[in-house]
Amino acid sequence: MKNRDLAKLAVPVGVVGIVMLLVIPLPAMLLDVLIVVNIVMSLVILLTTMYVQRPLDFSVFPSLILIATLFRLGLNVASTRLVLRDGYAGEVIGAFGHFVVGGSLIIGLVIFLILVVIQFVVITNGAGRVAEVGARFTLDAMPGKQMAIDADLNSGLITEDQARQRRADVAAEADFYGAMDGGSKFVKGDAIAGIIITIINLVGGIAIGLMQRGMEIGEAVETYSLLTIGDGLVTQIPALLLSVSTGLIVTRATADSDLGSSASKQLSQSRNSLLIAGSAAIALALLPGMPKLPFMLVGASLLFGAQRIKARDAKAEQDAKLDAAIRETVAPVADTPEKLIEEMRVSALEILLAPNLVDLVSSGSDDDLLARIRGLRRKVALDLGIVVPPVRTRDSVELPPSTYVLRISGVEAARGEVPPGRVLALGDDLGSLPGSEVHEPVFGLAGKWVPSEMRFAAEMTGATVVDRVSVLITHLSNVIASNADRLLSREDVRVLTEGVKQVNPAVVEELVPGLLTLGEVQRVLQRLLSEQVPIRDLGRIYEALTLRAKISTDAEGLVEAARLQLAPALTAAHTHEGVLRVMTLEPVLEQALLEGLRPGEQGTQILLDPNRLEAMLRSFAAGRAAAESQGVDVVLVCAPALRPALRSLVATHHGEAPVMSYSEVTGSGVKIEAVGVVRDVEAIAA
Incomplete structure (x- = not known):
């Protein structure tokens, strides 16, 4: 049998064996082995939680909590059976009962009670609370995270496969913290069960020793108390390790390294902290009556660490100055003809930023403006089939604070605002959020720029929260799509x-x-x-x-x-569930439009009574609005000869309203459904 097959069988067989512990008596030697397995397994779980870089890397942990808890309860039942039946429960329990507690009943009881207090009152309750809050916050943050993924995908920063993986990670994170919220209840219940089982063992053992074995009261108390305390210690120690593991995993934030490396790096980031702490330790050593060696040893170690940090920071500062000097050395001389010619060149696409928005392009991460622009260029190339020219990004002191301007061939095409330290909340119920009302520049949605620290509060109101770079990139994408012919x-x-x-x-x-x-x-x-x-x-x-x-x-x-x-591709863009909804022209109106066609320098034009054309456009607008109110996307269809002129006429009043010819629609092989008729002025008057 392969190792993979053995791994698949290990957990099911182990769970079945744990259930058998509850009903089948075990020999003392086998119980010793299982107790050692329990202790070592809990230690392995604890160490694993310290070395994972993020909680999801140990996603099986909630299930392990249940299995380990059931295993300990099974051992409790098996050891209780041996203690009450034979007055002997193996070498491990006996060792803990005599050696660990020093053979003293009082010491054993005190140590056992301390372990119970540490586990039940401190660690278990704290871990349970953190797991509960973490589960609630994770579930509340899911919509915002999903929207952020969609924004990155739409801007081209990530691929479809990456977006699918990130969505799966978000769902897995929610499932993990939800499972941890329930798993912490297992740990808490295990602690309570351990206390009850210990009391039962103590009372039951003394009763059996007095009534069935004829022991003296002192002998019965000593024998069964040591066995009970030993049994409690060998189960409470693994339970304590698992409680600590639970606390570590639910309090661990995502990091790029394990717990030890992160703690060492972050604790050594402040030289002053170590310097003050070391000086305080040495000062305590100088007080009369204080032991000198411990305080001096610890204080000297902290001062030595502070000195190492100083040397490290000085070297980093020196390297930074050297890099800056190298950059200045190789920088081109200002005001050279080549540089002036480069500055004179008109960029096809340009972004001007107010001075307080320079941080958008200086973050140095994959989420800054320049990285998002690279992703947008790739997305436009795949969607429209054109290669967007490089986008020139520079600051301008002439712009008002928080303002950006999008230029095409040196001419302003659009502008907007992205205030620093804020995020855009979009929604209908924003009255409880601070800030003045604004409108999103592309779709005109109502929103408010709220402080970044209120992002969670905004999401709790049901608002969609968008960061500054996403707002600017969405605006830039709309400008590129609207001016693709100029580019x-x-x-x-x-x-x-x-x-x-x-x-x-x-x-x-x-x-x-x-x-x-x-x-x-x-x-x-x-x-x-x-x-x-x-x-x-x-x-x-x-x-x-x-x-x-x-x-x-x-x-x-x-x-x-x-x-x-390209007719199949054109109709597919407006087809929903295999149906293309269209609006047609009234035959009399269509014939009048055809008769009014005249050639021109920019193509054919329609010469018709302006009032009649205006009434036709109003009829089309009314029919289109009625269809859109029902969530239906409609296409205006007409004769092939009429389509170019009619499209130019409609575009001047209704922007990007699609106009297609009968040949394009019928040649695509899709199901067509007429949802309205555009009528002429006489029909409307009638």
């Missing part, structure tokens, strides 16, 4: 085309430059991005452009050909 440069198109050429050289060689120039391809891709159409599938887009360009190189026709090729 797509000619050089970007060349790089993307070269990438397609590596996997599909035939379509690129046929399209560029034979049928279309690189600039014409850029114009088509920009118009697709302006309509929120991802250009990830460049191979299929180029195939559609190749076929259309042989007929006409008109930009509008090229865009419609590319959209028709």
Whole structure:
């Protein structure tokens, strides 16, 4: 049998054996072995809790508490049976009863009572309270942690697999602290049971010695008291070790090292603390009547440790100065032509920060602004199919405090505020929280900037709490998505085309430059991005452009050909549960719009009575709002020839409202459900 199979059987067989302890008498020799196993196992558990780096690394601990408690109770029953039946319970209990307590009944009772007080009153109660509070706080913090994971995922800082692992860790943490809250009750119940069993053994043993064995009162008391105290000690010592293990595991915060390393590092961080404590110890040694050696020895050790810390800090400061000097030496000379030219260059994407927001990019961790921007660039590339240019981040003394500005090609595109030391609480019931009401810059949600230390209080009110970097990154992501066409440069198109050429050289060689120039391809891709159409599938887009360009190189026709090729992906973005909900134009209105189409420099336009167009837009807005109030996402569909002009008209009034043609919708193979009709002014008046 393999070791893995033996490990699987060890716990079930052990639990069955523990249950058998309760009913089957054991020989004294076997009881000695099991008592030693109990003591050593408790010691191993205690040492393991000291060396784990975080509580979840010992997630089996609550179950071990139950098994160890049941094991000790089984040993108690087995030892009680031997004490009362034979007046002898093995060498281990006898040794604890004579050697450990010095053969004195009074000493044994005092030591036993001290152990009971330490375990039951101090450690068990404290560990139980900490476990209870930890379980409650962990469960209360779960929604906030889940939202933080979703924010990191949406910003591209973590992958889907990492987000799934972090969600599993959050759930496991909640389960662990919940189990520890119940497991601490086992430890407390075990302590109470140990006291009761000891009293039963003492009273029952003396009664048996007097009534059945004919002992004198003094002999019975001495014999059964020593056995009872020995039995109590061999069970209370493992129970005490397990209680300490419980206290350590529930009070342990997540760290990068074990308990010993963390304690040594953190206790030695303050030189003044050791210096004052060492001086105080030496001062006590100088008092009359005080023993000199212990105080002098401890004081000298603390002063020596303080001196070592001073030397360590001095070396670290010297290394920091050396690094700063090296950086200044290799730094470029100010106001050189190269530097001025670099500063003159207009960045495609730029973030300006007020001076009090510089800490957003100086944390040096994976959660700072620069790291989140790197993740966002990756996410945009996977979602839209474009490579976002490097984002230039710098401070500006001209900005008001706590303000940031997002620029595209040197022109301000958006701005917002992220006050230092605060987090944004979003929700409907924020009246109990301090701060003035604000609106989240992307979705317009009502919220308040509350102090960071009130994060938990805000979560308790049901609010969604977002950190400053997440607010800025979400705003930046929205600006990039809304201006993706402006960010797509000619050089970007060349790089993307070269990438397609590596996997599909035939379509690129046929399209560029034979049928279309690189600039014409850029114009088509920009118009697709302006309509929120991802250009990830460049191979299929180029195939559609190749076929259309042989007929006409008109930009509008090229865009419609590319959209028709991507129709399944376009409809999938608005399909819910296999159904695409659409709004259609009234036939008479659609015919009037088609008759009003006129070519223009920027594409086809609709020439129609402004009042009629306004009434049509109001009808569309009313139908869309009614559908959205029911949680339904709708698409406006029309004739293929009408779609470009109608989309431009709708976009000026309703932003990113999707407009698709009949060919795109019917060619996708999805189920279509009409939820409304856009009517003209005459129909509305009627």
